[in-house]
Amino acid sequence: MKTTLKQFLAEAFRNLFTASDKEKYIDIVWDMLQASYESCGGLKTKGLESKAGLVANTPMWKLWIKDEKVKIVLCYKEKGGRKIVAIGTDGTGESKRQLAKIMSEEFARSYIEVSDSLEAFLKKNLFDLVEKYKIPTEEVPNIIHNKITPLSDGYHYTRNINGEQIEKLMLGTPGKSIVR
Secondary structure: OOOOHHHHHOEEEEEEOOHHHHHOOHHHHHHHHHHHHHHHOOOOOOOOOOHHHHHHHOOEEEEEEEOOEEEEEEEEEEOOOEEEEEEEEOOOHHHHHHHHHHHHHHOOOOEEEEOHHHHHHHHHHHHHHHHHHEOOOOOHHHHHOOOOEEOOOOOEEEEEEOOEEEEEEEEEOOOOOOOO
16 A cells, blocks of 8 residues: 555654653553553553653653554653663554564664563564563663562563562663663
């Protein structure tokens, strides 16, 4: 199918850095993140327990907007580099396909700790990149400055997140800062 100018103009990426820009989208982003993390007991990242915390404690948001609707959000912290700390979609197949494309580009410029469902999604859609960008457990404590318990495969580990031991896998490229 041929992409028309109207279709092209109907979608955009927006990188948000200021509280005032984020406030325009906070209700939509908050609801999207709550729905996206509902199956794993909610968003557990420290400092993101409220809308105000989400705005104040994530210096960058990346939004994918199509037809004037937020379809995807990625929230970042500056911690050992540009770290993705929350991801949400509207749950549609279109958004999931776009998220795979976004993540294929993010691995080279940011990093993320993934759990069960996101790891499965990324392996299903980006297996070769997941393998390429896996970070060995011996490097993880120096990146996030937290204690971890390595698992036997050399890549997975558990760590305490808000009082709960959660299994994680780190992917991407640490050390690259958020760029405005």
